Amino acid sequence: MFIRNQINFPSTEDIQRRFIDFPINEIISYVDYLPEAQEGRCHIYTYPYFMPYYGGITNNFPGGLFKCVRVVALHDGHPLEHEFFLQIARSFPRVEELSVINRKSQNRKQSYESNTGNQNLSVIEYSFLGALDLLNVHDDYIEEFLINSKTCFPNNVTLYIHYKSLQRVTHNFTSDTTRINCGKIDELQLYAETKCSNSSLQEYFPSAKIKYRI
Known part of the structure; x- marks a missing residue:
């Protein structure tokens, strides 16, 4: 998902809390912020x-x-x-x-x-x-x-x-x-x-x- 408002941009910890009912090793998440594009990107996926x-x-x-x-x-x-x-x-x-x-x-x-x-x-x-x-x-x-x-x-x-x-x-x-x-x-x-x-x-x-x- 793409988020253009940096103020409301979630952290990796925020995302992980949303998956608290999942085993911690099954959900991988991380957050990117691209300042020049004023754009954010969240990666969330199961692993494997x-x-x-x-x-x-x-x-x-x-x-x-x-x-x-x-x-x-x-x-x-x-x-x-x-x-x-x-x-x-x-x-x-x-x-x-x-x-x-x-x-x-x-x-x-x-x-x-x-x-x-x-x-x-x-x-x-x-x-x-x-x-x-x-x-x-x-x-x-x-x-x-x-x-x-x-x-x-x-x-x-x-x-x-x-x-x-x-x-x-x-x-x-x-x-x-x-x-x-x-x-x-x-x-x-x-x-x-x-x-x-x-x-x-x-x-x-x-x-x-x-x-x-x-």
């Missing part, structure tokens, strides 16, 4: 969780194991760091469709880059991922998924992305850091103002069927 979809996930996500979930949507007005995506991959090991909405840059990106060899950076594996939506994100999250030292996914992924964002992150389709994961894309849904004639684009995505969304 048997639905195939879990949406509106933010940094407040408490974790857990969700074996039945196939579609995951992340949406936060605060930065999402690499450790958060590691938690998401572990919590949703069978995720097939993943979308991210976040326009805030990552806070700890620079510390990762300054760490020679990314020794403390765990590579995140999405073993069953088939669709990745990065249309409404800061460039940092495109790098989070396309740089192979951060993320590994299968060879049959459909990527939804804006052309200009992709062009920036790949340094006009020349960067070696994103080349391996881009080579695994088998369908590229490009959102652009006009269809772009760029021979290096197809070379950079050798396995991809490229479709333009004007």
